[in-house]
Amino acid sequence: MSNQGKWALVTGASSGIGESFSRLLAELGFNLVLVARDLPRLNERAAALEANFKVKTRVIAADLATDSGCKTIEDFIDANEVEVLINNAGFGINKSFLVSDIAAEQQMFDVLVRTPMRLMHAILPGMKERNSGTLINVSSVAAWMAGGTYSASKSYLTVLTESLHAELAGTNVKVSALAPGFTRTEFHQRGRMKMNGLPNFMWLDADVLVAKAWSDAQKGEAVSVPGWQYVLLSSFLRFGPRPLVRKLGMNVRVRQRNK
Numbered sequence: 001m002s003n004q005g006k007w008a009l010v011t012g013a014s015s016g017i018g019e020s021f022s023r024l025l026a027e028l029g030f031n032l033v034l035v036a037r038d039l040p041r042l043n044e045r046a047a048a049l050e051a052n053f054k055v056k057t058r059v060i061a062a063d064l065a066t067d068s069g070c071k072t073i074e075d076f077i078d079a080n081e082v083e084v085l086i087n088n089a090g091f092g093i094n095k096s097f098l099v100s101d102i103a104a105e106q107q108m109f110d111v112l113v114r115t116p117m118r119l120m121h122a123i124l125p126g127m128k129e130r131n132s133g134t135l136i137n138v139s140s141v142a143a144w145m146a147g148g149t150y151s152a153s154k155s156y157l158t159v160l161t162e163s164l165h166a167e168l169a170g171t172n173v174k175v176s177a178l179a180p181g182f183t184r185t186e187f188h189q190r191g192r193m194k195m196n197g198l199p200n201f202m203w204l205d206a207d208v209l210v211a212k213a214w215s216d217a218q219k220g221e222a223v224s225v226p227g228w229q230y231v232l233l234s235s236f237l238r239f240g241p242r243p244l245v246r247k248l249g250m251n252v253r254v255r256q257r258n259k
Contacts (some may be wrong), residue, residue: 003029009082010034011064011073011115012089014041017138017180020210021086026053030084033058035073064089064115065107073115077122081130085123087116087157088138092150105149112153117160124164127173134174136217137161141181141230144237146246154179158223165222176217180209181230204230 008025012018014036022032026049034042034049039061046057060076062069077085090112093104116137127133139161143154161177168175181204209226216224225234237245 003083005031006083007031007033007058007080008084008086009073009077010086010088011119012036012138014038014045016088017178017206017210018086018088019045020206021088021136021214022049023053024207024210024214025084025086026055029055031056031058033060033076033082035060035062035064036089037061037063065110070110070115070118073119074122077119077126081126082123083132084134084136085119086136086138087119089115090138093148097148108149109153112150113156116157120160120164124168124173124175128168128171131172133172134214134217135164135176136213137177139177139179139223141179141225141234141237143177143179144234144245145248162222174217174220176213176221177223178209178213179223179225179230179234180204181227181233 006029008022008030010018010022010025010032013022013032013034018036022034022045026032032046032049032055034046034057036042039059042059042061046059049055049057060072062072064070064073076082091108093100093108095101097105120135120137123133124135127135137157137160139158140150140154142151143158145151158177158179161175165175184205204227212226213224225231237248
């Protein structure tokens with residue numbers, strides 16, 4: 001079935017995993033709605049997609065930590081038929097919950113939990129009615145780890161994705177969670193996290209994991225975990241003794257913090 005003329009919406013589309021998704025979807029023939037805060041960068045991405053893939057683009061500059069930013073995207077979904085939604089926007093906080101700024105915690109919660117939940121609620125009824133569509137939520141292997149509010153937020157996203165996947169089983173609506181590990185993007189630099197001690201083999205390539213996520217979603221997989229190293233790690237995190245999992249999560253968080 002041709003994707004010509006169909007629209008895909010990607011949040012956090014200006015860099016990293018979101019930018020990789022936008023290129024993959026453009027290559028598949030989708031027109032792109034690009035959402036992020038950085039309007040000049042979005043315009044640059046849009047121009048490149050139009051030039052390289054001959055697709056149409058729309059750019060929406062929105063801060064998804066705000067009610068108004070979230071509602072802007074909800075209103076767009078309500079007014080337009082969107083075939084693909086990639087909930088990718090996100091960031092992390094490089095502080096213990098005991099000393100972090102509550103405003104920053106609330107912003108992260110709004111971006112990682114509130115906004116994707118509301119966008120899913122806006123788009124899925126239409127997808128179900130026309131029996132067509134793909135929804136991918138970018139979660140993390142941290143969802144199975146005890147690693148503070150970031151892990152808790154990603155756990156919510158993964159569990160809700162699995163629930164919706166089960167509810168829509170038997171339809172042509174694809175719902176899947178992408179659970180990557182450490183990926184070479186700007187995420188850790190923006191969060192000022194110390195990553196210099198991580199072995200090279202633990203880093204993933206965004207284009208490779210995005211291609212796997214899309215393939216897994218089309219196959220009907222509820223969760224996609226790219227990379228053999230993270231398949232092994234996620235198996236331990238999901239099925240290993242919880243005291244050890246909690247200890248591992250805390251060790252990872254402490255190592256990432258700047259002293």
